[in-house]
Amino acid sequence: MSNLIDAEQLTRYYGDNCAVNQVSFSLKKGEILGFLGPNGAGKSTTMQMLCGNLAPSDGAISINGIDLLERPKEAKAELGYLPETPPVYRELTVNEYLDYCGKLHGLKRAALQKATLFAKERCGLIDVADRLIGNLSKGFQQRTGIAQAILHSPAIIVLDEPTVGLDPIQIREIRSLIRDLGNEHGIILSTHILPEVEESCTHVQIIHQGKLVLNDDIASLKSQMVASSLTLTTTKAIEPELLQAIDGVNSIETIKDCRYRIHFYKQQNPAEQLAEKIIQSGYGLKELTPEHRSMEALFVEITNEAGK
Amino acid sequence: MKVTTIAGRELRSLFLSPLAWTILGVTQLILAYLFLSQIDYYLTIQPKIAGIEGAPGVTDLVIAPLFANAAVILLLITPLLTMRLISEERRNQTLSLLFSAPLSMAEIILGKYLGIMAFMLIMIGLIVLMPLSLMAGATLDYGKLASGVIALVLLMGAFSAVGLYMSAVASQPTVAAIGSFGLLLLLWILDWAGSNSDKGSELFASLSLLHHFENLLKGLIHSADIAYYLLFIILFLTLTVRRLDNDRLQK
Numbered sequence: 001m002s003n004l005i006d007a008e009q010l011t012r013y014y015g016d017n018c019a020v021n022q023v024s025f026s027l028k029k030g031e032i033l034g035f036l037g038p039n040g041a042g043k044s045t046t047m048q049m050l051c052g053n054l055a056p057s058d059g060a061i062s063i064n065g066i067d068l069l070e071r072p073k074e075a076k077a078e079l080g081y082l083p084e085t086p087p088v089y090r091e092l093t094v095n096e097y098l099d100y101c102g103k104l105h106g107l108k109r110a111a112l113q114k115a116t117l118f119a120k121e122r123c124g125l126i127d128v129a130d131r132l133i134g135n136l137s138k139g140f141q142q143r144t145g146i147a148q149a150i151l152h153s154p155a156i157i158v159l160d161e162p163t164v165g166l167d168p169i170q171i172r173e174i175r176s177l178i179r180d181l182g183n184e185h186g187i188i189l190s191t192h193i194l195p196e197v198e199e200s201c202t203h204v205q206i207i208h209q210g211k212l213v214l215n216d217d218i219a220s221l222k223s224q225m226v227a228s229s230l231t232l233t234t235t236k237a238i239e240p241e242l243l244q245a246i247d248g249v250n251s252i253e254t255i256k257d258c259r260y261r262i263h264f265y266k267q268q269n270p271a272e273q274l275a276e277k278i279i280q281s282g283y284g285l286k287e288l289t290p291e292h293r294s295m296e297a298l299f300v301e302i303t304n305e306a307g308k
Numbered sequence: 309m310k311v312t313t314i315a316g317r318e319l320r321s322l323f324l325s326p327l328a329w330t331i332l333g334v335t336q337l338i339l340a341y342l343f344l345s346q347i348d349y350y351l352t353i354q355p356k357i358a359g360i361e362g363a364p365g366v367t368d369l370v371i372a373p374l375f376a377n378a379a380v381i382l383l384l385i386t387p388l389l390t391m392r393l394i395s396e397e398r399r400n401q402t403l404s405l406l407f408s409a410p411l412s413m414a415e416i417i418l419g420k421y422l423g424i425m426a427f428m429l430i431m432i433g434l435i436v437l438m439p440l441s442l443m444a445g446a447t448l449d450y451g452k453l454a455s456g457v458i459a460l461v462l463l464m465g466a467f468s469a470v471g472l473y474m475s476a477v478a479s480q481p482t483v484a485a486i487g488s489f490g491l492l493l494l495l496w497i498l499d500w501a502g503s504n505s506d507k508g509s510e511l512f513a514s515l516s517l518l519h520h521f522e523n524l525l526k527g528l529i530h531s532a533d534i535a536y537y538l539l540f541i542i543l544f545l546t547l548t549v550r551r552l553d554n555d556r557l558q559k
């Protein structure tokens with residue numbers, strides 16, 4: 001199957017400042033690609049380039065096999081884009097606005113009605129359909145923006161921070177919407193909310209200072225997150241030498257009185273032997289937990305490494 | 309099709325704001341006052357000119373001055389109408405909706421231009437109703453009237469094109485308004501400098517918006533005047549397209 005997006009060596013300069021530096025990636029149908037990065041990393045710039053709002057200084061983009069720079073009209077017909085600020089006209093009602101967007105994409109009467117109804121249902125806008133967008137809350141404006149992006153059922157949906165300004169219930173709804181949409185479309189979403197990536201994406205990309213520092217699927221990323229350490233709490237203080245002798249234990253670090261972090265070599269988890277040993281020696285085992293590195297920790301580690 | 313969609317929304321948005329209604333009302337009020345005073349003037353001099361062969365008629369003495377006044381008032385007002393066309397979309401970041409839709413830059417600009425022109429035509433239609441009301445008691449020179457209407461339409465086309473361009477250049481609506489007002493006024497008064505009738509002034513006269521407008525108002529439809537306005541409009545629309553394309557390239 002051909003790729004929905006092929007971005008090659010995308011580069012973008014603002015004056016002398018290189019915002020995006022030779023970023024290449026691809027997106028297939030059914031994939032949800034999470035775009036992560038600290039502020040100012042070049043996420044939005046990359047997305048704007050993908051959607052033809054910004055011309056790359058160098059590189060090529062092909063959307064569903066169509067070159068975006070050479071045949072922009074055809075390529076853009078395959079795209080739905082939600083920028084950082086939802087591009088809504090405050091003086092229109094939701095219905096009027098969605099009709100307008102549909103017509104811009106060349107939808108005609110019956111198809112237009114069907115599409116707007118579908119988008120409104122999907123984004124929970126039925127109840128507010130006749131209200132002015134300017135009078136709606138930020139969350140509903142955001143949803144209207146998402147409705148606009150999925151309206152013409154594009155092959156690729158690009159969402160720039162789709163859950164900003166939404167309440168937790170709405171966030172959950174939008175995430176499940178994104179997962180649903182991911183079955184039939186290719187989706188790229190940018191965010192700096194890490195759990196969002198864990199929850200809704202199949203692939204992750206981390207961009208830092210304009211460079212792509214990680215491009216992986218979520219499963220292998222999760223395996224990286226299983227760390228090689230255990231937290232141990234006992235009732236009496238232990239002698240580290242005793243535990244050091246156990247196979248696989250690399251080092252022991254004291255966190256507080258009777259609380260330790262035990263680092264071990266991968267594939268040699270010594271938890272079982274540790275527990276036996278402590279109980280035998282009568283130190284009183286209170287806690288023994290494997291430590292998970294959070295997405296945050298991983299993110300910080302990767303961006304720090306790249307920064308060096 | 310998509311061009312008319314954009315034009316339709318533009319026109320709709322204008323009427324959704326009080327601005328368009330206020331402008332229509334105020335313009336109509338001022339012009340009606342000028343129109344009535346012009347009729348008053350005509351009535352006082354009518355007995356004197358009644359006997360003269362080939363004397364100017366009601367069309368020359370009432371309608372032509374009315375249209376000339378209308379042009380000046382519209383010069384003040386057009387910048388207010390056009391200032392928001394692009395700069396406000398840029399401020400509200402709704403421009404990306406148009407940029408990421410399957411539209412060419414020319415279609416976007418043409419849509420915006422036609423939207424504002426539709427409003428201008430409504431305004432001109434309302435203005436023309438005043439002279440038409442004279443049909444009840446006087447014989448009008450329809451040829452001259454038509455020429456006057458053509459003059460107003462072309463002039464508004466030129467004003468709107470400048471306004472649209474300025475709106476694309478400026479980042480704030482007020483700056484766009486001041487910019488287009490300044491440029492229009494300059495082009496308007498350009499041939500005042502030429503009234504000293506030396507060689508260099510002919511160039512200024514032919515560049516001036518006013519000069520070409522006056523010819524048409526006299527009922528003289530000259531292809532050079534028509535071509536001037538059309539070229540003027542095309543020039544500024546092209547500049548606008550270039551300017552917006554630059555948004556995508558530079559920023």
